Amino acid sequence: MKNPVTVASGTFGYGGEYDRYFDVARLGAVTTKSLSLKPRPGNRPPRLVETPAGMLNAIGLQNVGIDAYLRDKAPFLREKRVPIIGNIYGATPDEYAELARRLEAEDAADAIEANLSCPNVHDAQRATGPVLVSQSCEAIGAYTRAIRAATRLPLFVKLTPNVMNIQEPALAAEEAGADGVCLINTLLGMAIDAETRRPKLSNIVGGLSGPAIRPVAVKMVWDAARALRIPIIGTGGIACAADAIEFLLAGATAVSVGSMSFRQPDAAVQVVEGIEAYLRRHGIGAVTELIGAMQV
Ligand SMILES: Cc1cc2nc3c(=O)[nH]c(=O)nc-3n(C[C@H](O)[C@H](O)[C@H](O)COP(=O)(O)O)c2cc1C
Numbered sequence: 001m002k003n004p005v006t007v008a009s010g011t012f013g014y015g016g017e018y019d020r021y022f023d024v025a026r027l028g029a030v031t032t033k034s035l036s037l038k039p040r041p042g043n044r045p046p047r048l049v050e051t052p053a054g055m056l057n058a059i060g061l062q063n064v065g066i067d068a069y070l071r072d073k074a075p076f077l078r079e080k081r082v083p084i085i086g087n088i089y090g091a092t093p094d095e096y097a098e099l100a101r102r103l104e105a106e107d108a109a110d111a112i113e114a115n116l117s118c119p120n121v122h123d124a125q126r127a128t129g130p131v132l133v134s135q136s137c138e139a140i141g142a143y144t145r146a147i148r149a150a151t152r153l154p155l156f157v158k159l160t161p162n163v164m165n166i167q168e169p170a171l172a173a174e175e176a177g178a179d180g181v182c183l184i185n186t187l188l189g190m191a192i193d194a195e196t197r198r199p200k201l202s203n204i205v206g207g208l209s210g211p212a213i214r215p216v217a218v219k220m221v222w223d224a225a226r227a228l229r230i231p232i233i234g235t236g237g238i239a240c241a242a243d244a245i246e247f248l249l250a251g252a253t254a255v256s257v258g259s260m261s262f263r264q265p266d267a268a269v270q271v272v273e274g275i276e277a278y279l280r281r282h283g284i285g286a287v288t289e290l291i292g293a294m295q296v
Pocket residue numbers: 008009010011033034057059061087115118158184185186208209210211213235236237238256257258259260
């Protein structure tokens with residue numbers, strides 16, 4: 001990556017959607033929507049709800065599927081010469097392994113990000129116990145090892161914040177061979193219409209994102225950075241360069257801009273430029289000097 005800024009999976013389509021707003025090659029990398037073996041229609045609407053300083057979504061991993069991605073989407077990103085982080089979702093470790101294998105074999109990703117933390121796809125959605133893969137260290141180990149064995153591409157594991165102690169799943173990913181982790185996916189939430197008494201999302205439960213979750217995400221990056229040797233992609237509510245720098249100071253090596261791109265389509269490139277201006281203003285030679293440089 002020529003700069004530490006990518007986009008958060010699911011908020012930037014497959015890259016081409018944003019090319020009319022800015023040259024996506026200015027990003028450090030483009031992260032794709034989660035790709036599955038078969039196309040997925042996602043959940044029925046309503047699947048987005050605005051919340052104070054953020055949004056709830058229950059998209060349910062709608063995506064074109066790996067075949068259409070390889071045929072119709074990856075060529076555009078390759079032409080752009082922007083590094084691709086291929087985000088993948090499967091129902092089993094074997095499915096993840098197969099997706100990683102295909103992305104590598106067809107030269108359609110430079111790194112893999114395994115989404116082990118989507119809150120919107122499990123039948124057990126309404127259970128109160130652990131339902132996401134990344135809520136179980138054992139499951140993280142099994143899934144990560146399967147993907148690790150299938151590819152030589154750098155492997156990032158994307159974790160859920162819906163846990164007691166983020167260091168445990170992060171260490172489980174590291175021990176199983178991940179090259180990095182992405183923190184955080186959305187926080188579980190729900191909203192109810194007081195007049196109709198009905199849930200505002202068809203799925204009832206969704207994932208909270210946007211500025212509201214940034215302090216939670218920064219704390220989780222800081223916690224994880226003190227336990228891990230591998231790098232962290234910090235994600236959650238980044239709206240401007242100062243927000244991104246906050247994640248770097250907490251210990252992230254790179255950042256991704258998510259929900260903000262819906263409000264301001266060129267938000268991610270503004271963050272790239274804002275970080276460059278910050279480095280000039282502070283006379284800092286390399287952005288890596290900021291990683292974990294919070295002063296207490
Ligand atoms: C509409 C929407 C769709 C998302 N889809 C995915 C997805 O397919 N895979 C994934 O790993 N994360 C997905 N996410 C989570 C984001 O990548 C990110 O982790 C989260 O939104 C926090 O960042 P933000 O507050 O900057 O949006 C999605 C988020 C939103 C808002």
